[in-house]
Structure formats: C-alpha cells, structure tokens
C-alpha cells in the first residue's frame with residue numbers, strides 16, 4: 001500500500017460494525033486510561049464477539065503471556081487464564097501485585113508507548129513484569145482491595161481480581177516447554193499466543209509435545225488464537241507473511257481445526273492500525289507480531 005492509500009484509510013469515517021466496535025472500545029477503562037488505543041481495543045472486541053459472544057465463563061491457556069492481562073480479557077472475556085511463561089516470580093513481586101502496592105512505580109515511557117500502539121510488551125525483566133501487571137490491573141479499573149496475589153504451590157503464582165462484574169483468576173506457570181511435558185490434565189476453551197519472540201508452543205523444538213497437549217486439551221468447539229511469533233523487523237513483509245501463513249496452515253490443517261474468517265470490521269481495524277501516524281506502515285510484521293490474530297476452531301469429531 002502506498003501513501004495515498006494510507007491517507008485514504010486514515011480519513012475514512014468508520015461505519016457499521018467498525019464504528020460500533022470503536023464506540024464500545026472508547027467507553028472501556030483501558031482506553032480511557034490510555035493503556036491501549038481504541039483501535040487495538042476495538043479489534044480485540046471484534047474477535048470476542050466471535051469466540052465468546054455470550055460472555056460465558058472461559059478458560060484460556062496463554063502461552064508466552066508475559067504481563068499481558070488485558071488483551072485476552074478483551075478478546076475472550078476469560079474468567080480464568082492459565083499463563084505459561086518461564087519468567088520466575090520472587091516474593092517481593094508477588095507482594096507488590098497483592099493489593100496493587102507497586103502501582104506508584106514509574107514505568108519507562110517506551111514500554112507504555114509500545115503497549116498502546118503496537119499491543120504487546122517488550123520481554124520484561126522480573127521487576128518490570130510485576131510493575132506491568134499492576135499497571136494492567138490498575139488501568140483495567142480493578143480495585144486494589146480486590147486484587148489478591150499468592151504463590152499457589154511450587155508450580156506458579158495465582159492472581160485473583162474482579163473485572164466487568166466477574167471474578168477472574170490468573171495462574172502463571174513459570175515454565176515453557178516443560179508445561180506441556182508434565183503429567184497435567186488442564187482442559188481449556190481457548191489457546192492464545194501472541195508476540196512470542198520467535199517460538200511457538202504449537203510448533204515447539206522438542207517435537208510435538210506442545211501441539212499434542214494443546215490440541216488434545218482444547219475443548220471441542222474451542223478456539224486457537226495466535227499472532228505471528230516472528231520477531232518484528234527481522235523479516236520483510238513478504239517473507240514474514242508467508243512463513244506465518246505456512247505455520248498456521250500446518251497447525252490448522254493437520255489437527256481437526258478449521259480456520260475462522262476474520263470479521264470484516266477486524267480487517268478494517270488492522271488497516272487503520274497500519275495507516276496510523278508514526279506506525280512504520282511498510283513493516284507488516286510490526287502489526288502481525290503485536291496484534292493481528294489468526295483464529296481456528298476445533299470441530300467436534
């Protein structure tokens with residue numbers, strides 16, 4: 001797309017479903033507190049209307065979760081998130097998240113901007129992760145007295161809070177591939193993975209363990225939602241798009257999953273993200289990596 005096309009997209013007035021999503025997004029606390037742009041938030045709401053339109057209780061397995069609490073909430077309305085990420089929590093961090101007592105710490109501006117405009121966090125170190133988790137919860141509108149963080153057992157950390165009138169629970173497993181190799185039986189409704197730094201739990205280096213676990217524990221009619229895992233800027237547009245498409249087709253094709261077509265409004269919102277001032281529009285991967293989701297559904301046998 002050239003400059004003229006981008007200008008046209010930027011100046012195009014949103015109508016129909018795209019407008020409805022943007023209006024809904026503008027009323028969200030996370031947009032009013034500038035954690036996410038209204039375009040990103042509207043995009044996730046568009047997918048939520050596909051994967052959980054009735055707001056039923058859902059368990060989401062989020063691989064490579066980092067501190068990202070908001071996007072799976074917007075995209076799925078999850079009541080439980082099982083986070084898989086090898087970053088280890090120490091006691092100070094857990095205590096800092098408890099009652100949000102770390103919320104006055106300063107977050108680097110570059111992190112805030114990346115999150116708002118590209119939808120993901122740079123890989124954080126430990127202290128920053130606790131800070132970002134507090135930041136997410138504060139800007140979601142969680143009340144400090146409702147936020148409870150504790151070490152669950154040797155496996156991981158549990159955070160409980162309320163959002164949108166519902167109790168939510170996150171369990172962080174401080175693991176990567178090992179999560180899928182242990183003898184666990186945790187079923188879930190949605191597999192979610194984004195900005196995963198070049199790796200992919202569905203295509204893991206230890207063979208098919210991750211893929212096998214994910215596809216066998218994903219409930220029937222459940223969804224896989226996945227952004228490109230390729231690190232932005234290392235690949236040009238065409239290589240990046242093709243590699244991602246191939247990887248997704250391999251996943252969806254071989255395993256009883258069926259690709260779900262993105263709502264038109266979501267595609268229009270992606271165009272709007274790319275056309276935005278300051279976005280490096282020539283680099284597709286910066287949208288693919290941070291936000292753009294490919295979705296497939298597990299069909300009953």
Ligand SMILES: C[S@@+](CC[C@H](N)C(=O)[O-])C[C@H]1O[C@@H](n2cnc3c(N)ncnc32)[C@H](O)[C@@H]1O
Nearest residue numbers: 064065066068084085120121122123176194195
């Ligand atoms: C760029 S951050 C993205 C975080 C989050 N998904 C987002 O969209 O904001 C990538 C995260 O992947 C985690 N990670 C790296 N290698 C991993 C692996 N093998 N398994 C699970 N998580 C991993 C890092 O610790 C980091 O939190």
